[in-house]
Amino acid sequence: MIKVGIVGGTGYIGQELVRLLNKHDNVEIKFITSRSYLGQCYEDVYENYRDILKIECTKQDIEAMSELVDVVFIALPHGIASKEISSKIINKTKVIDLGADFRLSNIQLYEKWYKTEHYNKELIKKAVYGLCEWNREKIKESQLIANPGCYTTCSILSLAPLLKEGILEEDSVIIDAKSGVTGAGRSLNLGTHYTECNESVKAYKLAEHRHTPEIEEQLSEISGNKIDLTFTPHLIPMNRGILATCYGKLKNKMTYDEVKAIYQKYYGKEYFIRLTKKDIFPETKWVKGSNYCDIGFKIDERTGRIIIIGAIDNMIKGAAGQAVQNMNILFNLDETIGLKDVSIFPI
Amino acid sequence: MIKVGIVGGTGYIGQELVRLLNKHDNVEIKFITSRSYLGQCYEDVYENYRDILKIECTKQDIEAMSELVDVVFIALPHGIASKEISSKIINKTKVIDLGADFRLSNIQLYEKWYKTEHYNKELIKKAVYGLCEWNREKIKESQLIANPGCYTTCSILSLAPLLKEGILEEDSVIIDAKSGVTGAGRSLNLGTHYTECNESVKAYKLAEHRHTPEIEEQLSEISGNKIDLTFTPHLIPMNRGILATCYGKLKNKMTYDEVKAIYQKYYGKEYFIRLTKKDIFPETKWVKGSNYCDIGFKIDERTGRIIIIGAIDNMIKGAAGQAVQNMNILFNLDETIGLKDVSIFPI
């Protein structure tokens, strides 16, 4: 059994990790830390665990934990993990950080977009960006995984094959993304007060969202070209799910089948990536509650653009599910263990 | 492996059966029938099964199916199963009917409330009402299970211990129930058109809902007294979940602990029934996506009433989940197999 510790286990992503790890056949949860619910029993924090999970929430001490577990999952706001994780820790245990601190290899970009100094520049070099389908081999050999962001995962998976094959004009990419409200977490905020976001839609952080450099850095690396793109997130009145509507200009005229062949080349054998049929497009309801990423596309012949739609569950493939998938890779398990649930419908 | 056939596998309850049975370790789905999607591949009907379930939807022929499977699940509108099921069929295979045709032992009640003749009066006698926690022993020995209704399950589980112990005035019971929109199924209807039921709440079928005689018959049998009650269902703008707010007059003054002891007597060992802590009350979100029934109560000292709140997922404990639980009982399996998922949150 893999012994795991979950740091920040009572936030939304933390509790999703708890759910997935608690039912994982090869895992034993040893610790759940929580600042807000310190000392409380997990079943008293989340009523869905009544009579099921009686672990007590403990104090956050990652160094001590690293002596006792095989892997630590960290689900904390950005800026904390880089202070708490050290080389000493990752020599003793594997670390999967679900925050942003180790995602950008370019420290200047981190400091510019996050408007804060980075506290652990050395460790960034040891981190591997945990986008499973693209970095599987590197992940296997790493002790520190930077689990990708939610918008990022959906955007990169949707665009990467086309950019890698070089069929899009590099400066033509726009991502118009739509997210459910869980993306904003459990902290109270007027913008996520029920009556403020229900029955309305809005764009936010235009040209300023922090997932932008993360998407650009990864796509640039994959494509071998510098990619600068426009990313616009929107808040949708629903609990879960991300839909990324991606636009790009085709360098040359292409048929549906030619593009499809590219996706099949990269994703044909990927369990968690599904291509929709022609003229069927992903909807968040079909991936909600699952670790799947659905991708479909349409060529707009009149304008020479291609429109790619990607859909994921932001809490699973976009966070906790991908983290568990990374763990499976790290421990040489079948990547799909504990992650095979299809979406419950309608839910 | 238990070979199963699912009749009516593309309605909402049918597809929930498909989901639960598809991931059940001891089950092999042999047939899914569908009139609406005859001949289509399941992954083309429900996109969440893309690349996962490639079974073709076949014609409904229960007699032929009964030769080939160990159990048939029937998820059809009322009035059909009683025509299609025969003694011959239940001699060959077990049948779990999720419709209403075999739930009422009193045929007159059936014909009065359903405003139709009953086509198979003989078979009713052989049917067992599949409320697992109360009829477990009878279920084991039956070939034909009448799976309870959704409102019914929640209402009976909430009230049965108190009525069995005789602490409520028999003529004082009122059930004010609230259901998500999946309760109305997948058939198109102005009342369940998104913009007609979103952002609104209403009561419907006042004093006329067909689950009323079902609740009364079962509670009368459990309590040993004739129970006539008022049942008012409401439509809530959400996908899933039933909350039953039940009211009864206490015959004598009782303390919280005395009532709690009654619930523990009947449900203390039940895996799928959870009692909330004092002054914590069930919410549908904590059971959604699971087979749990959560129950809590409050004594209103000023009026001598007790208020009991029950919550279930109408599609799982109120339909497909309980059907699988019945199957587990019928085949002498651990009742919880395939049903241990806790609710995903927030979803």
Place this chain on the structure above:
Amino acid sequence: MIKVGIVGGTGYIGQELVRLLNKHDNVEIKFITSRSYLGQCYEDVYENYRDILKIECTKQDIEAMSELVDVVFIALPHGIASKEISSKIINKTKVIDLGADFRLSNIQLYEKWYKTEHYNKELIKKAVYGLCEWNREKIKESQLIANPGCYTTCSILSLAPLLKEGILEEDSVIIDAKSGVTGAGRSLNLGTHYTECNESVKAYKLAEHRHTPEIEEQLSEISGNKIDLTFTPHLIPMNRGILATCYGKLKNKMTYDEVKAIYQKYYGKEYFIRLTKKDIFPETKWVKGSNYCDIGFKIDERTGRIIIIGAIDNMIKGAAGQAVQNMNILFNLDETIGLKDVSIFPI
């Protein structure tokens, strides 16, 4: 023109007052006070007033305001108005308090249910309970109106005719009420965080909600008998609206038409109270955005009960609309001025 001041004009009820008073032909808004948005322009607080309402939010000084306006609307949490309002103030201006401080004539009840001392016992005697349809004559002659609560308005209007006519057993009344989330106001709270209350339903404050004594006191006065009842509020995932499902035992068998005649006797000439047709029941969507209260009922012949359904917009008839209606009465205007909007549908 009636000069008005609005105290607490940036909370949900306050801004609803602003909306209704701003478009009222006979009203001029002189002051809007706000602690949270002091000094800010109203259009910067609520973007729907962009380019429309450029009043600056000022400091709360009711005494100074009383010199300059004809009527003060107070939309503050309970416990404040009773400290801020004095005989001196109500000698100078009319006051319509939308809080709870002057609603209960029985001070002991106030102190018991609100768990606080009452700071202005003398003034309670001068206050009139502003339930327009029942207290119209008294309202006309008062300087201090206690505007009813939201649940209260809906519950009393639904039950009062039947209790006044004495056709219900006095100890048989149960009110099972459902409210949209605006009922909880704009203050941040985990329970009204979008992802915590969306797609779920729950009961709360069982046997303890503060509107209970208010309903009981008014119904007791109207009926001439002491009424003790059970009141259970529920939170519904929608922005607005209250549905009250009321239950009572009929003393004697009655026909639909007999009961209907009672409602017509009391409400036949009331502009804002509408009786639905037989077997049509109120839904919150038909009153949302309006000052109407819709009422329908069903006799449950099997149990001798009557079920009455009332529906209002909690923010309008249950708060700001009724307050404006009270103002119209106080100033001898047609009661319907500024309040004739029907609900927008679907919204």
Place this chain on the structure above:
Amino acid sequence: MIKVGIVGGTGYIGQELVRLLNKHDNVEIKFITSRSYLGQCYEDVYENYRDILKIECTKQDIEAMSELVDVVFIALPHGIASKEISSKIINKTKVIDLGADFRLSNIQLYEKWYKTEHYNKELIKKAVYGLCEWNREKIKESQLIANPGCYTTCSILSLAPLLKEGILEEDSVIIDAKSGVTGAGRSLNLGTHYTECNESVKAYKLAEHRHTPEIEEQLSEISGNKIDLTFTPHLIPMNRGILATCYGKLKNKMTYDEVKAIYQKYYGKEYFIRLTKKDIFPETKWVKGSNYCDIGFKIDERTGRIIIIGAIDNMIKGAAGQAVQNMNILFNLDETIGLKDVSIFPI
């Protein structure tokens, strides 16, 4: 008083016309036609009109109606109005058609995108595209107004000033639009069944939506250049509102203030168009229930793009409200009569 007839008065747009015209000071509704509810009283079709609107729904006979009313509003599916309207009719009465039949001046485009012959090619020449803020003068002199589509109104209003000033690269425009479910009307459809579209988001009709040529034709005319653009509509789980996120490449570097000056040049005096402040962006909740169009923008300096966000209520500014605004223009009334309501919040 202007005598009006409403053809198709029980669909969603029809009933919104009824609401706005019923409260318009200068209007008398003479006829409401309905095929679905022929012969029924309006209050029995829509319960929000109980006791308020007792007009009977009559048979559709536009020619007869044209003798008796000053203006006919037509709210029918496309393809019908072009058959029913004739020169004879528009010689007798003004016609405001809320359908698509007279919106495109290019018949080939109509027949290509609507996949049907156009039945009244002559009349197209007499029709004026009723986008009030841009075509006011032409509207005044016309007898036949083609009321713009919902997506169209929002998209054109957002983009027109920038294209007219020629600051965007003509082939760079992408519109990613999000609509509430009322946009799909009241006809039953699996895609708008509550449980199918609730809690999910999807794109639809990629590169094929019929509002595309309408947007292109108008923007081409306004800009003087041929505009081909990509338009992607999305379905959002909410009742009302459209948000259009528009992207374009700036020909030259521009500052926020320079772009703002352009918007002010065209819209500075427009009552119904509001520019948000810098770094505040439109949200549908602030325009819902109103005739406003809110517009905001952001310059993405890194990529040289501008992102423009427009928001309207699809049923009001995007349909019935703009139709009433057109009527006001046609009859030389103040354009804002009957349309000054701000959005109700939160609703």
